[in-house]
Amino acid sequence: MKIQTVGVVGAGVMGIGVAQNLAQTGHDVILVDIKAEILDKAQQEIKNNIRFQSLFQKTDKTINLEEVINRIEFSTDYKLLENADFVIENVTEKWDNKKQVYSLIDAICPADCVFAANTSAIPITRIASATKRADKVLGIHFMNPVPMKPMVEMIRGYHTSETTIEIAQKMLAQMGKEWVIVNDSPGFVSNRVLMLTINEAVFLLQDQVATAADIDKIFKGCFGHKMGPLETADLIGLDTILFSIEVLYENFNDSKYRPCPLLKKMVDAGLYGRKNGKGFYVYQ
Structure with missing residues (x-):
C-alpha cells in the first residue's frame, strides 16, 4: 500500500516540517490550519527551509522548490481531508484543542484513514478516545527540524492495531525515516x-x-x-x-x-x- 495523500493538521513549526518532508518524498499534502495568515507564513517558511537545506545538503540531488510547494495544498477547509489516506496532527499541546480537532477530522476522513498524533506528551490512548477509530490511532513523535532528523518515536496506544502500525511503518519508510516503537505513557521515552x-x-x-x-x-x-x-x-x-x-x-x-x-x-x-x-x- 502506497500512501499518496497525507493530511497535515496544524501549520506551526512541526506541521511545517512534516509537510515539507512529505512533499519532498513525493507525497501530495493537504496542510490545514484555522487562519489563512498562518498558512501564508507556513508557505514562506517552507520555501526558506528548502533554500537553506539546499545549501547544506551533501548529495548531488537538487531540491526543486517549485515542485515541492506544488505538492502542498494550503487550506483552512478541513473538508479537504476527506481525500486523505493518512493524517498527521500537530496542533498545540492542549487537550481541549486536540479533542476538538480529532472529533472534527473523525467525521470527515475516510473510515480506513489512519490518524497519527505528533504530540510531545499527551497519551495516545486518550487521543484515540476522542475518535470512533481507536484502533487506527497511534503516535508519531517527529523531531525538529523534521526533514533533517532520520528517526521518530512511534507510540502504540492501548487499541492501536498491528495493521495500523504496519501502515505507519510503510509511510515512514516512504519519508526516509527510521523508527523505534514504544508503549503509551505520558511523554513516552524521549520527553x-x-x-x-x-x-x-x-x-x-x-x-x-x-x-x-x-x-x-x-x-x-x-x-x-x-x-x-x-x-x-x-x-x-x-x-x-x-x-x-x-x-x-x-x-x-x-x-x-x-x-x-x-x-x-x-x-x-x-x-x-x-x-x-x-x-x-x-x-x-
Whole structure:
C-alpha cells in the first residue's frame, strides 16, 4: 500500500516540517490550519527551509522548490481531508484543542484513514478516545527540524492495531525515516527524559548556578551533545516546553515535573525562542 495523500493538521513549526518532508518524498499534502495568515507564513517558511537545506545538503540531488510547494495544498477547509489516506496532527499541546480537532477530522476522513498524533506528551490512548477509530490511532513523535532528523518515536496506544502500525511503518519508510516503537505513557521515552532535563536546566539558570551559555557548554563539551538543553528549548519553543511539562505534571501528579517559575515567566513575557526571535538566546 502506497500512501499518496497525507493530511497535515496544524501549520506551526512541526506541521511545517512534516509537510515539507512529505512533499519532498513525493507525497501530495493537504496542510490545514484555522487562519489563512498562518498558512501564508507556513508557505514562506517552507520555501526558506528548502533554500537553506539546499545549501547544506551533501548529495548531488537538487531540491526543486517549485515542485515541492506544488505538492502542498494550503487550506483552512478541513473538508479537504476527506481525500486523505493518512493524517498527521500537530496542533498545540492542549487537550481541549486536540479533542476538538480529532472529533472534527473523525467525521470527515475516510473510515480506513489512519490518524497519527505528533504530540510531545499527551497519551495516545486518550487521543484515540476522542475518535470512533481507536484502533487506527497511534503516535508519531517527529523531531525538529523534521526533514533533517532520520528517526521518530512511534507510540502504540492501548487499541492501536498491528495493521495500523504496519501502515505507519510503510509511510515512514516512504519519508526516509527510521523508527523505534514504544508503549503509551505520558511523554513516552524521549520527553519524559528531555522535559525533565530542560526544566532542571531552567532551574539552574533561575538559581544562578551558571549562565545559559555555560549550562549548554557543559552538555556539549562533557557529553558530546550537539545542542545544550536551553538551546534545545529555544529550538522547540518555550511555550511548547511549558505545555509538555504541564501535561507530565498533570498526568503523573509528581512534583518532579513541576514547571520552573522562570520558564512560566518567560512564556508569559512572550519569549518563545527561535520561533519569535528571543528565548534563552537572541536570534536575528
